[in-house]
Amino acid sequence: MVVRSGRPPAEPGQPLNQPIVPASAFHGGGSIEYAREEAPTTTALEEALGALEHGTAIAFSSGMGAANAVMDLVPPGGVVVAPSAAYTGVAARLRELDTIDRIALRIVEADDTAAVLAACQGASLLWLESPTNPTLQVADLPACIEGAHAAGTLVLVDNTFATPILQTPLDLGADIVLHSVTKALSGHSDLILGALVAADAGLAERLRGRRVLLGAVPSAFDCYLALRGLRTLALRVARGQETARLVSDRLTGHPNVERVRYPGFGTIAAIDVAGGADAADALCREVRVWTFATSLGGVESLLERRRRWPLESQRVPVGLVRLSFGIEDAGDLWTDLDHALRAGG
Numbered sequence: 001m002v003v004r005s006g007r008p009p010a011e012p013g014q015p016l017n018q019p020i021v022p023a024s025a026f027h028g029g030g031s032i033e034y035a036r037e038e039a040p041t042t043t044a045l046e047e048a049l050g051a052l053e054h055g056t057a058i059a060f061s062s063g064m065g066a067a068n069a070v071m072d073l074v075p076p077g078g079v080v081v082a083p084s085a086a087y088t089g090v091a092a093r094l095r096e097l098d099t100i101d102r103i104a105l106r107i108v109e110a111d112d113t114a115a116v117l118a119a120c121q122g123a124s125l126l127w128l129e130s131p132t133n134p135t136l137q138v139a140d141l142p143a144c145i146e147g148a149h150a151a152g153t154l155v156l157v158d159n160t161f162a163t164p165i166l167q168t169p170l171d172l173g174a175d176i177v178l179h180s181v182t183k184a185l186s187g188h189s190d191l192i193l194g195a196l197v198a199a200d201a202g203l204a205e206r207l208r209g210r211r212v213l214l215g216a217v218p219s220a221f222d223c224y225l226a227l228r229g230l231r232t233l234a235l236r237v238a239r240g241q242e243t244a245r246l247v248s249d250r251l252t253g254h255p256n257v258e259r260v261r262y263p264g265f266g267t268i269a270a271i272d273v274a275g276g277a278d279a280a281d282a283l284c285r286e287v288r289v290w291t292f293a294t295s296l297g298g299v300e301s302l303l304e305r306r307r308r309w310p311l312e313s314q315r316v317p318v319g320l321v322r323l324s325f326g327i328e329d330a331g332d333l334w335t336d337l338d339h340a341l342r343a344g345g
Contacts, residue, residue, distance in 0.1 A: 003231055006048030018044035020224045037212055041220040045227045046195075049185070052164040052230075053177050053197040056204035058211060059223060063160070063180030064089045065216030066194035070125070070156055070176060072210050074103055078124030081148075083110040085135040085313045087158065087180070090127070092311045111137040117147035128174075129158040130167075134270050134306045134322040135315075136261040145173040160184065160297070161268050165237045170199045176207070183297030184267065186229035187236050191222045236299065240267030240325040243301075247325070247334050256341040258319070268296060269323045270306075273341070276319040280305040283321060286340035289332050296324035301333055 008014045021040045026032045032039065042059050050057035060066040067090050074080060080103050082094055098105035106119040110132050116139070120126055126148040130139040141157065148155045156176040157169035163184050169177050179185055181193035194216075198204035211217065248262035248269050256279070259272040273280040284292040284305060293302050294309075302324040306312050325333070 001051050002048055002233060005051040006044035006046075006227055018224070018227065020220050022220050035220075036215070036217045039220060039223075041223040041227075042218055045218075045223040045230070048227055048230055049164075049179070049181075049195055050197060052168075052233075053159070053170055054168055055170045055177065055197040055199050056201055057195055057197045058204060058208045059181070059218045059226075060194040060196070060211055060216040061218045061222075062192050062216065063087075063178070063182060063194035064093070065211070065214070066178055066196045068093065069196065069207050069210035069214060069216065070178070071097065071103070072214065073154075073206065074124045076102065077104060079104045079106060079122055080125045080127060081106045081108060081116065081119040081123050081153070082127040083108060083129055083132050083137070083139075084315050085110075085132050085137070086127070086129050087133045087160070088309055088311050088313075090158070091313060094127070109137065110139040113140045113143050113147075116144050117151070120148045120151040120153045123148075123151065123153045126153050126155045127158075128156065129161070131161050131263045131266060131268065133158075133161065133268075134320060136263050136268065136270055138263045141167070141169060141172050141174070145169075149173065162266055163233060163237055165234050166241075166265055170197065175199055175203060181226050183295065184237065185233060185297070186226040187233065187297060187299060188225070188229050189293075189295060189298035189300065189302075191225050193218055193222050193226050236327060237267060239327045241265065243267075243328075243330040243333060244269050244323075244325040246330050247323075247337065250334055250338075254338070254341060261320075267325045269325070271321050271323065272317050273319040273321055277305065277307065280319045280321050281308070282343070283337075283340050286343045287336050288340075289328060289336035290323075290340075296322070298324070299326045301326040301328055 046057040097103045157174045158178045160180045177197040179195045261270040
């Protein structure tokens with residue numbers, strides 16, 4: 001599916017790949033006239049991602065641009081239910097909107113289904129991550145979605161960690177899927193891009209309207225790179241997941257690790273380093289195969305202590321280090337991590 005979607009017509013003389021079309025305006029009278037509304041390279045990416053997530057996709061200039069488009073749909077004073085640990089930018093924006101009384105924010109633990117459903121009573125939007133960033137909590141998506149809908153609540157699922165290779169929330173009943181395309185979908189740590197995928201075509205058009213009016217328009221070059229990266233998503237996820245399972249198993253019981261957080265699937269794990277923030281920072285300095293950097297989902301394996309960021313949730317342990325598994329040799333990654341843990345401890 002992902003290899004074939006979003007390509008030009010399979011006709012003699014046509015290119016295999018969608019070209020970059022660096023144009024802001026198009027000759028009048030056709031189906032496309034201005035790139036803020038629609039553009040050929042953007043449309044190709046949206047077609048491929050929509051096919052993967054089984055809905056209608058809308059690309060944005062960043063994950064936060066996509067997130068803000070959804071927040072913009074919440075009526076003034078509407079209740080938003082969100083997880084205690086979530087993507088930092090989203091969490092900070094929701095807190096900001098709550099502070100200025102634009103929304104009323106209710107915080108829950110994503111893996112406490114009863115608490116999630118209780119909070120959905122009278123809510124406009126349930127914002128879920130599963131697994132959560134960076135604590136790796138897993139929500140019971142079918143139960144949460146069904147219960148939220150029974151309460152009349154719209155449901156968004158951030159699927160950045162799992163990717164559509166491992167779960168498709170729209171098939172479980174979610175209304176909107178959010179992606180930071182920057183991460184695993186593009187897979188090469190070389191662009192900033194976001195996307196929403198909606199189950200309902202009417203809702204998709206409302207979200208596309210927010211992109212037009214808010215101006216979060218992706219560039220043709222970034223869409224081209226993201227589509228190119230998307231072609232290898234399944235292979236990269238399979239490799240990273242295999243390594244994540246192996247290394248997470250070996251970390252269990254490590255003398256310098258207090259807790260291993262791995263949900264059993266995906267390419268992201270986290271560890272609570274014994275010794276707290278200082279030991280976690282030392283680990284990040286000592287690695288040589290791993291790369292100490294923020295973000296995740298790239299072909300290179302990345303790690304960082306999340307609480308080094310001032311806006312990170314205070315519920316995240318100070319010694320938590322998030323691990324994003326790339327495509328390097330699993331043995332090399334384990335040896336480097338083990339050595340750095342022992343050196344830092």
